[in-house]
Amino acid sequence: MIVNIQCAIFLFIAVKLEKVSVLSGRTAELPCDITPPTLDSLYLVLWYKNNSDFPIYNYRQQEIQRDNQMLLLQQQQQHGQESSAGRIHFQFDSHPALLLLSNVGDPDEGDYRCRVDFGRSPTRNVLVQLTVVVPPQKIRIIEDNRQVSSVIGPYDEGDQLSLNCIVTGGRPRPEVSWWLNDKLVDHTYMATSENVVQNILVIPQLERHHLHAILRCQASNYFGVHNNTVQLDLNLRPLWVLINGAEKPLSVGKSYTFECITGGSRPSVNVRWYLHSIQQPSKERITMDGSNTTSTLKLMPTAKDHDAELICLAINPVLAVRNGSIENNGTISSVETRRKLIVHFAPTAELELGRNLKPDSIAEGNDVYFDCRIRSNPPPLRFLWTHEGQTIRENAAAGVIIVEQSLVIRRVSRSHSGRYSCTAVNTEGSGVSNTVQLRVMFQPVCRPGQKILYGVAKHETVVVQCQTDAIPPAHSHRWAFNTSLSDVEGAAEADGTSVISFSPQSDRDYGSLICWARNVIGEQREPCVYRIFLGVRPDPPSNCSVLNQTAEAVEVWCRPGFDGGHPQLFQFEIFDTQSAVLLYNKSGRYPHLRVGNLESGIKLFIQVSAFNQRGRSPLVPLEAYTIKIADKQTGKNKHFP
Numbered sequence: 307m308i309v310n311i312q313c314a315i316f317l318f319i320a321v322k323l324e325k326v327s328v329l330s331g332r333t334a335e336l337p338c339d340i341t342p343p344t345l346d347s348l349y350l351v352l353w354y355k356n357n358s359d360f361p362i363y364n365y366r367q368q369e370i371q372r373d374n375q376m377l378l379l380q381q382q383q384q385h386g387q388e389s390s391a392g393r394i395h396f397q398f399d400s401h402p403a404l405l406l407l408s409n410v411g412d413p414d415e416g417d418y419r420c421r422v423d424f425g426r427s428p429t430r431n432v433l434v435q436l437t438v439v440v441p442p443q444k445i446r447i448i449e450d451n452r453q454v455s456s457v458i459g460p461y462d463e464g465d466q467l468s469l470n471c472i473v474t475g476g477r478p479r480p481e482v483s484w485w486l487n488d489k490l491v492d493h494t495y496m497a498t499s500e501n502v503v504q505n506i507l508v509i510p511q512l513e514r515h516h517l518h519a520i521l522r523c524q525a526s527n528y529f530g531v532h533n534n535t536v537q538l539d540l541n542l543r544p545l546w547v548l549i550n551g552a553e554k555p556l557s558v559g560k561s562y563t564f565e566c567i568t569g570g571s572r573p574s575v576n577v578r579w580y581l582h583s584i585q586q587p588s589k590e591r592i593t594m595d596g597s598n599t600t601s602t603l604k605l606m607p608t609a610k611d612h613d614a615e616l617i618c619l620a621i622n623p624v625l626a627v628r629n630g631s632i633e634n635n636g637t638i639s640s641v642e643t644r645r646k647l648i649v650h651f652a653p654t655a656e657l658e659l660g661r662n663l664k665p666d667s668i669a670e671g672n673d674v675y676f677d678c679r680i681r682s683n684p685p686p687l688r689f690l691w692t693h694e695g696q697t698i699r700e701n702a703a704a705g706v707i708i709v710e711q712s713l714v715i716r717r718v719s720r721s722h723s724g725r726y727s728c729t730a731v732n733t734e735g736s737g738v739s740n741t742v743q744l745r746v747m748f749q750p751v752c753r754p755g756q757k758i759l760y761g762v763a764k765h766e767t768v769v770v771q772c773q774t775d776a777i778p779p780a781h782s783h784r785w786a787f788n789t790s791l792s793d794v795e796g797a798a799e800a801d802g803t804s805v806i807s808f809s810p811q812s813d814r815d816y817g818s819l820i821c822w823a824r825n826v827i828g829e830q831r832e833p834c835v836y837r838i839f840l841g842v843r844p845d846p847p848s849n850c851s852v853l854n855q856t857a858e859a860v861e862v863w864c865r866p867g868f869d870g871g872h873p874q875l876f877q878f879e880i881f882d883t884q885s886a887v888l889l890y891n892k893s894g895r896y897p898h899l900r901v902g903n904l905e906s907g908i909k910l911f912i913q914v915s916a917f918n919q920r921g922r923s924p925l926v927p928l929e930a931y932t933i934k935i936a937d938k939q940t941g942k943n944k945h946f947p
């Protein structure tokens with residue numbers, strides 16, 4: 307044990323190992339303790355390199371004693387034949403002494419031995435291992451075979467990033483690592499050739515937080531770190547989008563403003579509005595820091611916008627273009643939000659005859675119903691129904707029932723024919739439907755007001771018309787004479803009217819002609835009855851009156867009297883009362899007359915009568931006058947001087 311310890315101490319003293327590193331080109335300082343042990347003196351220092359037998363440098367010191375006991379050191383330095391010869395300097399007065407080797411280069415690397423001899427003590431050996439350090443020459447960052455610096459990108463969010471850091475030169479071989487915002491992210495590097503080391507950094511998916519990130523490639527060997535940095539630029543998709551404004555139901559015809567706000571995009575977004583898939587014109591405004599974009603849309607909704615979706619689409623134009631199409635609905639380049647519009651509008655109504663009814667085959671007695679189909683928001687408060695412009699009132703007893711948007715008429719009669727419409731009313735207004743014509747079929751009935759008295763002399767012929775009302779019109783008729791009750795032949799049909807020529811031959815042929823019309827519904831229940839009689843002269847016109855008397859005209863209106871069974875004409879005779887001169891004498895088909903071009907201020911006497919082939923009625927006398935004009939020419943008012 308003791309021996310071992312001594313041995314170790316001996317070795318430590320005798321062969322001391324030093325390690326020295328120096329940057330290439332600088333001066334290496336190789337230490338060697340040359341201090342002699344106590345009571346001894348230095349004799350010789352020799353420097354060897356790589357176990358060579360020839361020293362690269364030697365140093366001798368002699369101690370010469372002079373009279374005043376002063377020590378004089380005499381030195382002798384000698385250089386070897388090495389290439390290093392001129393670059394060596396021994397600094398023996400520092401502690402420890404240093405062999406200075408200036409402007410070191412690769413060949414200087416190696417093991418150096420310093421041998422120190424003393425006067426009496428054993429020789430001392432110091433081993434110095436010199437490493438020449440070369441800093442990396444170049445740190446290049448390569449992206450897609452291109453060297454890059456300062457800012458790279460912009461990349462798209464989600465892209466893969468792959469950067470190669472190539473370090474050339476450097477000894478010992480540098481360690482190459484990647485740092486993201488000063489955090490170590492990749493320290494796997496490899497040498498690709500003797501003096502090239504590379505480290506490939508891969509970020510599989512770039513994320514939003516990588517925007518402006520600083521990527522540093524660091525190469526470190528002995529004497530510190532060398533680095534190269536780039537900054538990352540990113541295109542970011544918009545993150546969020548929302549629609550503001552007009553939360554309450556909208557009313558048709560009013561103008562509303564919507565705002566679409568979106569943020570998170572880089573560069574700033576394009577905002578688009580869509581309604582019914584049609585792009586709407588809008589105005590955009592970008593906030594000062596460029597992060598939010600607001601687009602304003604003015605909208606005047608119409609009824610058809612109810613329940614439609616208003617879409618706001620925020621598109622990062624750069625991402626969209628890169629993906630080939632602006633219209634791309636890729637989730638990466640755009641975000642959208644939707645708002646269902648609630649629009650209040652006045653109702654629109656559409657009237658229809660009940661689905662199961664055939665409009666052309668509704669007959670008296672059928673049940674009929676109508677549907678008022680509406681579009682309304684909010685729902686209608688009430689419905690109004692009209693028939694020929696008259697409001698229909700519900701009347702269950704009469705079979706008229708209104709249920710919500712339906713109108714039911716039970717057991718229709720022909721009076722229910724005509725035009726129907728419905729109106730729906732809500733808070734926004736009212737809407738009137740189209741009209742639907744109801745046509746209720748019924749069997750013929752005698753048309754009121756037609757000529758039923760026919761005067762005719764024996765052997766004369768009279769043309770009798772049988773006129774009926776029916777839907778559809780009568781298609782056939784049956785005639786009979788009341789005294790015989792056998793059918794009468796010879797009628798002609800036209801437009802639902804039957805015409806018969808009748809000629810009484812004897813007294814027995816005077817009586818009643820009876821006509822029954824028939825259509826698809828059936829035969830007339832109450833026939834039309836026409837009286838055939840020997841004609842008489844007409845009654846005089848009744849209720850005659852003089853109207854509109856002016857300075858030169860008068861008008862006469864009468865009601866016709868009974869025509870005596872034959873067509874009658876009306877005769878007007880006008881006399882100047884003063885002179886009894888006949889001024890006018892004419893007949894016509896109508897019992898009224900207007901006469902102009904009369905003298906002003908004269909009194910008139912008028913006789914009206916009716917006549918037919920049997921004779922003339924009594925005369926109806928009337929008095930009238932034309933208005934007198936004060937300054938009329940004298941020649942014209944000779945009857946009233």
Ligand SMILES: *[C@@H]1O[C@H](CO)[C@@H](O)[C@H](O)[C@H]1NC(C)=O
Pocket residue numbers: 356413415416417
């Ligand atoms: C000395 O040895 C080192 C390695 O031991 C070697 O790299 C160097 O080239 C040698 N130098 C000379 C001059 O032989």
Ligand SMILES: *[C@@H]1O[C@H](CO)[C@@H](O)[C@H](O)[C@H]1NC(C)=O
Pocket residue numbers: 531532533534
């Ligand atoms: C990167 O290198 C530069 C000089 O090349 C130095 O100033 C800087 O401090 C280095 N950065 C780091 C983080 O080492």
Ligand SMILES: *[C@@H]1O[C@H](CO)[C@@H](O)[C@H](O)[C@H]1NC(C)=O
Pocket residue numbers: 567569593594595597598
């Ligand atoms: C962007 O919009 C968000 C959400 O409305 C808001 O919180 C933020 O303050 C806005 N930024 C700017 C700069 O207006």
Ligand SMILES: *[C@@H]1O[C@H](CO)[C@@H](O)[C@H](O)[C@H]1NC(C)=O
Pocket residue numbers: 617635642
């Ligand atoms: C976007 O695409 C998705 C699915 O591809 C689809 O469901 C959606 O309706 C589209 N939106 C628009 C506005 O086209």
Ligand SMILES: *[C@@H]1O[C@H](CO)[C@@H](O)[C@H](O)[C@H]1NC(C)=O
Pocket residue numbers: 462625629634636637638639
């Ligand atoms: C591009 O479009 C394709 C489909 O057309 C989609 O799969 C892809 O995610 C899109 N990329 C980007 C960056 O928008």
Ligand SMILES: *[C@@H]1O[C@H](CO)[C@@H](O)[C@H](O)[C@H]1NC(C)=O
Pocket residue numbers: 788789816817818837
């Ligand atoms: C026929 O009608 C006429 C006049 O309407 C009437 O006077 C006569 O009595 C009727 N004859 C019969 C048989 O009904």
Ligand SMILES: *[C@@H]1O[C@H](CO)[C@@H](O)[C@H](O)[C@H]1NC(C)=O
Pocket residue numbers: 849865
């Ligand atoms: C005829 O005139 C009188 C009096 O002006 C009136 O009372 C009567 O109703 C009229 N008759 C008809 C049929 O118009």
Ligand SMILES: *[C@@H]1O[C@H](CO)[C@@H](O)[C@H](O)[C@H]1NC(C)=O
Pocket residue numbers: 853854861
């Ligand atoms: C009176 O005569 C004028 C002019 O001819 C006419 O326009 C007007 O209708 C007549 N009035 C009456 C009540 O007949």
Ligand SMILES: *[C@@H]1O[C@H](CO)[C@@H](O)[C@H](O)[C@H]1NC(C)=O
Pocket residue numbers: 879888891
């Ligand atoms: C009016 O004319 C009719 C025939 O056209 C005639 O019979 C009548 O006598 C005339 N009246 C007068 C008063 O002349």
